[in-house]
Each structure stands twice: as C-alpha cells, then as structure tokens.
Amino acid sequence: MQILYNILAIIVAIMIIPVFMVRSIREKGFVMRIRQSLGFFPEHALEKVAKKHCIWVHAASVGEIVATSPLIKEFRKEFPTSPILVSVVTTSGYEMANRIIKDADSIIYFPLDLPFLAGHVLRRIHPRVFLPVETELWPNFLKTARQLHIPVMMVNGRISDRSVKQYKHLHSLLTEMIGTVKKFAMQSQIDADYIMRLGAPPELVTVTGNTKFDQTYTDVSAEEKAQIIREMGLTENEGIFLAGSTHRGEEDFVLKAFKAVREKHRGAKLVIAPRELLRTQEVIHLCKKAGFTVTTRTKLQQEESHNEDIVILDTIGELGKVYSVGDVVYVGGSLIPHGGHNILEPAAHGKAIIVGHNMFNFKDTHALFKNRDACITVNNEQELAEEVVRLFDEPEHRARMEAETLAIVNENKGASRKSAVILREMLEAYESCPENRQRARATQKIDNFQTYFIDLVHSKEVHGFFMHIIMGILYVFSVIYAGLVNLKLAGYRVGIFSHRKLDCxxxxxxxxxxxxxxxxxxxxxxxxxxxxxxxxxxxxxxxxxxxxxxxxxxxxxxxxxxxxxxxxxxxxxxxxxxxxxxxxxxxxxxxxxxxxxxxxxxxxxxxxxxxxxxxxxxxxxxxxxxxxxxxxxxxxxxxxxxxxxxxxxxxxxxxxxxxxxxxxxxxxxxxxxxxxxxxxxxxxxxxSIHQPRCFIPLSDWYVDIAGDGIEVDQMRGKKIMAVSAIGNPASFEQTLSDLGVVIIESLRYPDHHDYNMQEMKDILQQAKNMGAEAIVITEKDAVKVPAEIIQAGMDIPVYVICVEVRFQQGSEEFRQLLEKRLTEKLGPR
CATH class of the missing domain: 3.40.50.300 (P-loop containing nucleotide triphosphate hydrolases)
Known part of the structure; x- marks a missing residue:
C-alpha cells in the first residue's frame, strides 16, 4: 500500500506542476511556499529548532492555526526551555500563523509527503515530539517518525463522517499511521468514537474539548471594534449582516437575505468574507449585479469610505476580529455540501449565528450550540432570509442568543491546558522508558545528511521499490566513477600524466x-x-x-x-x-x-x-x-x-x-x-590503537594542548553528552563507552563542521536540561569551538578527550623499514 501511495503521490506532484507555475505568478508568497515544501528553507528558518529537541506542531490552514494559537501558549508555559516549531500547508495559514502565534520559535511550510523528502526534513529537524492538529496524518512523514522513534500525539483531534469513510480505503497504510500515534487528544466524544473505529486503541484516546474555545487572538476591545467599523466605512449603519467563509453559490443566498433586510432597515450594511480570496472580483460582480454599491477592505485602507452598501473582506487573518462588528452572522460552507466552517470564532464574540444544514464537518460543535438555541440552522435561501430579517427585527431574541453563545464558550474553555498536561505526561512516560531512550539515541546518530548517506549505503538489506531504484542509480554512477579513477591512474603509470619530484x-x-x-x-x-x-x-x-x-x-x-x-x-x-x-x-x-x-x-x-x-x-x-x-x-x-x-x-x-x-x-x-x-x-x-591519554577542560586545552588534564578513570560512571563532527563518530563514542562513561545523548554533526556561538549555547543548554554532568568533544571539534564561548563562561564543563596513536603488532618491523628507507636516501643520523 505504501508503494502505491508513493507512486500516486509522485504522479500527482508531476501533474500539478503547471498549476503551481500559474499560482506562483498569481499568488504572493507562493514561490516561498513551494521552495519550503520541497525542503529548501532559508538559513534562519530552522536555526532555533533543528536538532534542538523542539516541539513540532503541524496545522494545515487557517482553521487549524486558530486552534493551534492557544495550544502554543500553553506549551510555552509547560515547556519553557523547549523550542516550538509550527508548520502549515497553505499560504493563508502561513500568514495567519505569523499574525497570531507569537510564542513559536519558527514557522515553516510543511514538506510535501513525497518519498524521502518528508523523511529528509524530519531527520534534519529531529524534534522531541510531533503534534498534528486535527487530522493531519501523512504516511511518509509518519513512517520516518516511526523509524526515528519520535513520539506523535494528535491534538484537538477531529474526524468527520467523510474522513472516516475515506481513511478506511487506506487499509494497511491507515493501520501504520494510527499505530504511530502515542496519544489521541480529541475534541469530542464523537471524534473519539470515530478515531477508535479507525483502529486507535481506546486506552490511548482521551477527550479534551476544542481548543478554539480558548482562542484569545480575536479578543477586541470597544476601542478596537470602533476602529474596525471606522476603517471599513461602516460607521453609519442600522445593523451589520456579516457572512463569513462563503463559497461559490452562497453569495447569491446572502445577497437575497440582505435585500430582504434592506426593505425594513435601509441603513443596514453587509460584509462578505469569501473563503477564497481569488474569488474577490467574482463576488464584487455579483454584488453589483444585485444592485448594491460595493468596495473592498484593501481599497478602504488606501482611500476614504464612500458609504457603500457592501464591504468585501479581501485580507488574510482578519475575519476572527472582524466578526466582532457583525450583529447577525452567517457562517458559510453550510448551505452547500461542503460541511460548514467552525462557528467558534463568531461565538467568541457572543454573536447570533446562522448556519446551513450541511455542518457535518463540525457535528459536535453545531449540535452543542443548536441544542441550546444559540445557533439557528436553515435549509435553504428562503429560510436564511427569514431568519436574518427576524434577528434584525427582534433585538431581544438576538440578545438572548448572544448571551447563550457566550455562556457556552466560557463553559468549554480549558482544552489547551488539558492538552499541555497530557503532552507532559505522555513525554515523561515515553522518555523515562530506557528502551525508548536507547532507540532515540541510536536514531539521532543519523541526524545529518553525511551520516544519513553513509548509513543508507551501508545498509545490508535494501527495502522498498524506490530504495532499489536509488541504489541502482548510485551503482551506475559508481561504475562510471571507478572507470574514471582507473583511467586517471593508468595515465600516470604509462606517462600520459607526469609525476613531479621533490628533493626530499x-x-x-x-x-x-x-x-x-x-x-x-x-x-x-x-x-x-x-x-x-x-x-x-x-x-x-x-x-x-x-x-x-x-x-x-x-x-x-x-x-x-x-x-x-x-x-x-x-x-x-x-x-x-x-x-x-x-x-x-x-x-x-x-x-x-x-x-x-x-x-x-x-x-x-x-x-x-x-x-x-x-x-x-x-x-x-x-x-x-x-x-x-x-x-x-x-x-x-x-x-x-x-x-x-x-x-x-x-x-x-x-x-x-x-x-x-x-x-x-x-x-x-x-x-x-x-x-x-x-x-x-x-x-x-x-x-595501531587510539589510546585515550586524558580529558582536558576546554579552556585549559586552548592554553596547553599537551596538558595533563584529568585521568581517564576519573570520568568513569559520569553522565555525559558526546558531541562530534568527525568522519567516524561511532568510534569516538565507542572509545567513551569503553572507558565506562555513560552517554545519555550523542550529537553528530557533519565532518569538519564549524560550530557557531548560538549552536554551542544550544548544545550547553540541551546538556543541562538532560542532566548531563559534562560534555565531551574531540580535539578536531575543539579547534572549531568559538573562543567567545569559553570567555562567556559555561554552566556545564566541556572536556576534550586527547588520544594518541600507539603502534602495536608490526611496530618494530615498521621502524626498521622506515629507518632503512630514510638512511638509503638521506644518510644516517
């Protein structure tokens, strides 16, 4: 099933290249999105999170980002020393995340779930834990998470009827994905039942509630609300009808309802927020065709208002706050078979809400508000018009709905805090298990491309169709390379290329x-x-x-x-x-x-x-x-x-x-x-053997490279972090283990890696957080450590292991050969 999925993924990726090319021209920021989705990140993007034991939260688009915002705040409180990474899929989600999530250390686009690409990015970042929001499950990404023994916890989990039916077709692929997740924190009991039907063990499933009840980014003061009304040219109004997240076909229904309202309330205004901003011109045309004057939010930011009938909200990330100005709110995607959109954003402002009957994507939330008469459900355009007019005509009825809406929101807060506590418990249980720690250390040794490549080509067994293809391609290049090497050497032997000679x-x-x-x-x-x-x-x-x-x-x-x-x-x-x-x-x-x-x-x-x-x-x-x-x-x-x-x-x-x-x-x-x-x-x-001579404190090593340091026996039993950027880090780590040192963590960097100040600070902090008594590096690493880090002082000791080569069997014969050759050419000494 994995092979079939990968073939289809590659075919789809190839087929949508023309679409990507068009969108890269039409959409601002789309080129950056594709670059990052293909694994090409700006240098600063991963600086604070890669290999730093980060918490990775993945939210696909705007809706999931809204749910993520309060989660990030609670994670920051619960894990103050852990960096936090947020990833998104859409451009609108990226802009929204940068707008409302201030506690994240980095925000990136999620990699395409193509063979090797998703795994390469995950290996590069190697987080402490991966947290998909709602139902963001990707086979190749999760497969690598299993291989690297990175725990996965679903947060604010939500499963729709449609998703349950679609996921069942994945068969073994679904079993593997579900089996990767260590904890399922679901929004409701309905979602919990659905995920268990898909194969999640009941003991791993818990209901936390919906984190969108905890959102605070939409909070608007009276002064801010007045400013929004003023900026959108809505100052002179007899009530504002707001239609949020509308889809094609729904604007006609909304305009008819607005026309009915205007018969009694001539000064009423309408705000439409299309779900897709690319449809802005289409919606403007519909409004003009219906006989209304219309403008857009972006135009109003550039020029004064002319008191138009309708304002189109054509910006990203503002709808959550703009809901505050609506007196009656219709949430789109619900009078067409889309499944609706989340009503919690307008609910956070205590609004009278109307939705269509197609709310299957948000069954539990819709049922909660509907059963308490805090949300009106309509079946067609005629009922929509009737209910909108009724709410404009009956302010008492509207006020009662608003009060009930706020009551529901206040009663259901706390899901984010619950999720943070559950995450803490899950990580403590997972990381306290010796077997999990050992596996994590083993996989972290494959944490850069160089060591990953070496491990890949040294694999005794090649699994998977694509791996056989890759190895076959590499083999062809190996044959070509070997031929060129032999050809060049033969050129020297037969005199085509000349040797140079030194007088020594x-x-x-x-x-x-x-x-x-x-x-x-x-x-x-x-x-x-x-x-x-x-x-x-x-x-x-x-x-x-x-x-x-x-x-x-x-x-x-x-x-x-x-x-x-x-x-x-x-x-x-x-x-x-x-x-x-x-x-x-x-x-x-x-x-x-x-x-x-x-x-x-x-x-x-x-x-x-x-x-x-x-x-x-x-x-x-x-x-x-x-x-x-x-x-x-x-x-x-x-x-x-x-x-x-x-x-x-x-x-x-x-x-x-x-x-x-x-x-x-x-x-x-x-x-x-x-x-x-x-x-x-x-x-x-x-x-020969590499005999450990001593451990020298890094500051002393800079002064006297041949210093005595401390004897190797004094490090026996100490818990240390091994850090290296050498060709064979396994040998270095084996040397430490043979000396009786307890390696609680090993960080491997590419050979000849240059350490910078921030990197060293992060290494020191990570060692401190993990309870290491010292950090041990090689002499090759010591020369690359910035001297400023020593001058600034270190909270945890850093030792340089000094080794010397000792010749063993054959040493006397070698000495005799060397002396003989030297004497023959240079004379005796």
Missing part, C-alpha cells in the same frame, strides 16, 4: 575510503617519531575547509602559529598545535608546498597528510590506513559506497596500517590481512 623523502598517508580512519593523529605520531630520529620533517596538508586560499599557506613555521583554525582548516591547525617543532603547510599542490618547505625550512622529510590519492607527486613510501571498525566501507565505490578507489589499489601501498584494532569486530583484522595479501604480497602490515 616523501611519505604519503591516506586511505581508500571516505570518513575517519585516524589520519591526523597518525600523521602526528609519525612526524614525532621521524623528528626524534634526527630528521627535519614537515607536514603538507591540503587545507580542506580552510578559509585561506592561495598556493602556499604557512600554518606553523615550527616555532609559532600563523593561522587560526578557520583559516587553516581543523586538521592542519590541530597538527600545527600538537607539533611545535614541525612546520605545517597547506595548499592543493603538494609539490609547491613541498618545494617551499625545502627552501625555507630545510625539510628533509615531507609527510603528505591525506595524500594517498595525490598521484601528481612521486613518493618514497605510501602508508595506507584501514579502519578496522569500518573495513573498506561497504565494498562499493562512491557514490554507491564510501570507497574513493577500488580495494585492488592496495597494491600501491608499502605499509598497510590497521587503525583502532582494539575496537574491531571479531574476524575483521584477519579479513583485512587476507585482503591486503590478496592484492599486495609485499606490503608490510602494521597495527
């Missing part, structure tokens, strides 16, 4: 996979060993993500730093800070930076950090790093997998260094050895 001993250090294998700490260890042998060594780094751009960049001259982390890139800066006696240079062309290092620093040995693929330069030794935790990626070339080049290219390596062997799964090291021997019988095999 060149060592390349790299890998055949993307992601972290430990190149930087290994380069640090190797440079230290070679320096201790008595040789002048330099490190040549490509300067990935460096803000400095040029041919030769000096990060360190071996005596002092010349660049910041932002200018040099995190890896080069960290190497320079760790190696005070080793010059570190950056530049894309290592032959240029190497030549500079020889001429200015007397370099005898140049280490190419991440240089296994830098074929332009001749090397004296190639050291290939293989992560024993993530062995050769998944065996596929980019983009189907994470291999930079085929595994057979191990043949170029002089040394194969297996990193993190202490964390390797059983059999991994043996498999690596077999693969190396299969492709390279001469390469020396070496093993």
């Amino acid at each position: 001993f060149v060592i390349s250090l790299g890998n055949v996979t993307v992601g972290g294998t430990g190149k930087t700490p290994t380069a640090q260890r190797l440079a230290t060993d070679i320096r201790n042998m008595g040789y002048h060594v330099v490190i040549l780094n490509r300067g990935y993500r460096a803000k400095w751009h040029g041919k030769v960049g000096i990060v360190s001259d071996g005596k002092r730093l010349h660049m910041s982390a932002a200018e040099a890139g995190d890896e080069a800066f960290m190497l320079a800070k760790h190696l005070p006696n080793v010059p570190v240079l950056i530049g894309a062309d290592r032959s240029l930076t190497g030549k500079y290092a020889i001429e200015h620093f007397g370099a005898e040995v140049a280490i190419l950090d991440d240089g296994y693929q830098h074929w332009q330069l001749e090397r004296d030794m190639d050291i290939l790093l293989v992560d024993a935790v993530n062995v050769f990626g998944n065996g596929y070339i980019l983009p189907r997998g994470t291999l930079r080049e085929p595994v057979s290219h191990i043949s170029r390596a002089d040394v194969c260094l297996m990193t993190k062997v202490d964390q390797a799964a059983e059999g991994s090291c043996e498999y690596i050895r077999e693969t190396v021997r299969k492709n390279n019988t001469d390469a020396q095999i070496l093993e």
